[in-house]
Amino acid sequence: MNSDFTLAIHSLTFLALQPDRMSTSDMISESACVHPVRIRKVLSLLKRHGFIESKEGIGGGFHFAVDVSEVNLWDIYKLTSEGSLQPKCPESNEQCIVGANMQSVLFNIFLGAEEHLGLYLKNYTLKEVVDLINQEK
Amino acid sequence: MNSDFTLAIHSLTFLALQPDRMSTSDMISESACVHPVRIRKVLSLLKRHGFIESKEGIGGGFHFAVDVSEVNLWDIYKLTSEGSLQPKCPESNEQCIVGANMQSVLFNIFLGAEEHLGLYLKNYTLKEVVDLINQEK
DNA sequence: TAAAATGTAATAATTAATTTTACAGTTTAA
């Protein structure tokens, strides 16, 4: 899985812990140790889907738009990483029954696998993640 | 997930369809369209774990060592890809409570996620994969 | 004893992920 998922969760958790002020992409990027442009790219996605709001200009930044218990890890997985569970299938030989069909067989199995993963990830809301972060001391 | 998983399943399926003769890494690599050295590397892992047997020299190659219904996708996932569900966590800022703890919080959640995935993948044996390959016509 | 296979390490090439640069647009405060 790529690290956009982690950066999205990291950013949302950061915002959740600063409920009363705007957080800038610079602040978040300092916490996550990645480039602010990447944070803005990930947050732009979260904004398009209504999880956060942003404001440009001095004093601007990002804040949570919904309640932390209304966002779960499956929501964020779908946004940032849907399909990434699929194992890489190199193009294979269409002349061979195995080569010709392996990709679609595995694709269907892992479609189900991702759905199954969804049932698990739905159990974790951002609230739970924030609580776990606070517990780790 | 990396493509070793796919290559392992591809190879095992190939072997399952040739139960009475040895298959060489060249034959399998031709079906999977990857380099024979990669196939040998993946098969070497499967051999160490007892799923297949190999023989060097003229007339040598690989064949299945167990029954196709005794190997499931979770067995192969564990061998080739365990841990790959973990989202990438870049090193983050230890001075920030989020940066300091995000990695371990997500790690534990995805440890559970992989276990959960295991329950699903255990439902598919190589026999089922072979049947699905044969159906796709 | 030559040919055809596995076994494996080391290097080269390719592809994917990430960072960096650049710059346009927005908002605020002096």
Next chain:
DNA sequence: TTAAACTGTAAAATTAATTATTACATTTTA
């Protein structure tokens, strides 16, 4: 009303990960 501090986004450069290639040792058979 304009400079500063932000977001927004595209494009290029860099780095990391994956894959292919080369090389060669070992085994087995005819």
